[in-house]
Amino acid sequence: MADDILIVTEAELRSVLHFDRAINDLVEKAFAALANKDVIMPPIMSMDIPNANAEVDVKTAYIPGLGGFAIKVSPGFFDNPKIGLPSLNGLMMLLSAKTGLVQAVFLDNGYLTDLRTAAAGGVAARFLAPKKVSIAGVVGTGVQARLQIAAAFEERKFEKVLVWGRHPGHAQQCANDIENQIGVPAEVAQNVETLVAQAQLVVTTTPARAHLIKADWLHPNLHITAMGSDQEGKGELDPQIAAHADLFVCDRVSQCEKLGELRSAIKAGAWLVGRTPTELGDIVVNRSAGRETEEQITVCDLTGTGAQDTAIANHAYEMARKNNFGTLFKANS
Template sequence: MTHDMKILTETELRQVVHLDLAAVDCIEKAFGLLSTGKVVMPPVLSMALKDANAEVDVKTAYVPGFDGFAIKVSPGFFDNPSIGLPSLNGLMILFSAKTGLVEAMFLDNGYLTDVRTAAAGAVAARQLAPKVVKTAGVMGTGVQARLQLQAAHLVRPFDKALVWGRDPDKAKAAATDLTKSLGVPVEAVEDPERLVSLSQLVVTTTPATEPILSADWLHPGLHITAMGSDQEGKNEIDPNALRRSDLVVCDRIAQCELLGELRSALAAGAVQDQSSVVELGDVVSGKHPGRRGDDDITVCDLTGTGVQDTAIATYVRRRLAGTDTGTTLSV
């Protein structure tokens, strides 16, 4: 007996899924479900290929009640731009949660990962940032830096944004692009401390292995979303920043203590144990109140979870219902 399987390319997926409030709501719901304790989400399979300056992550999760579950393979080969190729690639495979048969293959080249990662940043901002954000800042100049500010603007429509990067020319280019896409002034700054001091919401999006944001720069009413540290050895935030914060939130504590900013803070002794750390799903579901006051300093450590991949993949499948988008194979 044969069954139908959909195959979609990145170009086709870009026509179906966008970084909008619907995508943010999809990822927010996934975090809420993660807090129930019923989601099956194994540890990330992460492989560093040092000889190739590359890394490969495999993530998955089964969510009770969802019709399907996804397995996502995400390679990053960081020398690729020197030969005219993108550094990130990958695909998602969607299986039926009832039969295990492959229902769809999304050859997204990392696009769906980009959307769900940015959407998670928006969830963190909506749940933890001050109600009023006049200025937002991003540290980093790549695709995710742009997407994170776009996502944040959906839930905290700030009046101005700032961009910092190690390469001033790339920062200026990012600021120009974001000014056009957001419709608000976006300025490239050379001093990261100035960016933090002027912002109520800061997102870090770099592959840094040494802190780029100092604990001395923290100020009342600041929220930081750190999403660059997703491999052992990466570290964007001064560990003492987590100690000085009023609330530290992780997408998944067990994952962040191995791969995220929490790992660096634990190793430095800035955070003694995980008892004071909260998971984002518990804030989404109301189990934890999150930010308690306008002057709180909050940090959210995002390493990227398999439940986000299953959520975005099943979201795509729903949006495909009744359409002829993609290629259908009988297998």
Template sequence: MPDVLILTEADLRACVRLDLPMVDAMAEAFARLSAGEVRMPPVLRLDVPEHNGEIDVKTAFVPGIDSIAMKMSPGFFNNPTLGLPSLNGLMVLLSARTGLVEALLLDNGYLTDVRTAAAGAVAARTLAPRGPGLTAGVLGAGTQARLQMEALALVRDLRQVLVWAREPAKAEAYARDMTSRLGLPVHPVASPEAAVAESDVVVTTTPSRQPLIHQDWLHPGLHITAMGSDAEDKGELAPEVLAAADLVVCDRIAQCAVLGELHHALDRGLSVSPVELGTLVHARDGARPSEEAVTVCDLTGTGVQDTVIATLAHAAAQRQGLGREFHA
């Protein structure tokens, strides 16, 4: 058997970063997904309620990409009480020609973080108001809340960021850290409503099971990207928000109809006609229906993103001579 390349989180942080080429790669991934070129089975999900845990497996085959990632994402939400992070994971990269294991990417969720943030940048580039000088709001103050604002700053000129989190101390820490990281003012706000009221672009990054954003807060020229929901019982937007929006965009319609914000709107029998992100990413001037439109993007996370980032990471690590060959 050929050797297997083992890459640690440190290796992967050294060769993969959130930058415009990564955003472009994700845009292309969505385009190919929506063009019907990708074979992507439904997410495998194992719930472990005994330990407040869940494990998702995502994968996709992309013609022309010689590898397939199998991505395992565990979320075990008692971990912080044990001094461990809630989210973890690894990716296994298999040859698309032979099925042999090419690499083990022990990323502890880092690659998922980057590809998820990059998808947020694709959504913003396609749907957010053009600016300059936008105000961005973010709900949540964790890793994705940080990365999503870095991603947004890659594709839009921001004037300020407003952050809301359930625990005010976390929003304050976020504001401190991100002010220096983004090089612009970041202010905590007292409620989701306050964040939405002032913002041109809002990104929701929480695992909430209760809607955080309500229809009567919507205002002309608002774009919302909701990336927190990836399970039947999660949802950050009141279903009426989707019904009221001028345009609803999904990373994968079939998946959002089960796991995303779209799911709850359909459950209520609301009239929503979603469009798939990949059909819009090549629109030269973006896809906002008008300056005053309200747009929503529902991101659930797709296996095609995992196959793309894992393949890029493997190639970059090989170029840089990172990792350790393991004779299996």
């Protein structure tokens, strides 16, 4: 019925929706849609709540051809672990692109966001990482550290993973989980400099506000995906990295100018006035070149887009209907 709303829980989503290369493909299509300029995607609504050490983001986008558009609310309350609660949660709503009626509410606690965020890193690896990656490195030890490596492994079958985190015990557990998940050796790096020196693909996944990777550490045959900076004030990369990279790519330039590593580079004067970064979607549709030689140094600045949310929400809705899970709620009953 037109007024039926499908309510889907995190547990139900996890039972049928798992990360695989198809999720990378799904998000690649979202980037292609962004490049073709048909997508309607307003700026992120972002709110800091300093008294609670918290932030809340709201993202949305309309993609022509998809049945619905998502509105995603993503809170991060970073003191929650002190009281036994997760720091990240949230939900997604899927509304009909024809009528505006709510089709589904995903009480996913950020699970769909985790999948689509990892897949963006997978797409970045697909188009920007060297063809031969022997060692991949990840900075950070949370959910995204594990998922980003899994997404990148779908694109480049590296032979070893290095993990660095502020807490050695967390780093070791993350390395163990990665090794069990993708089946290649994973170990803790002594420091970030060592990790970068040995790796050909590096992913940073932290909420850091102090730079973790220095420009002096860059070397030929290196790709970095930085996905932790999604709020003003955050930044994982030395701003001079933008100036030293052969190719600097954004998921959405207008967002990265305000929230991402590009913002830090502009503020530091490391980005030439008038220079426009390449967007990942333009590389996907062959409008711009990606990596052209193995020796290049490439960087991808990911802030997360509403288009990714709409793509994963439509996919989750199709999976729910196909597999008959979720609970129908009569909105007018």
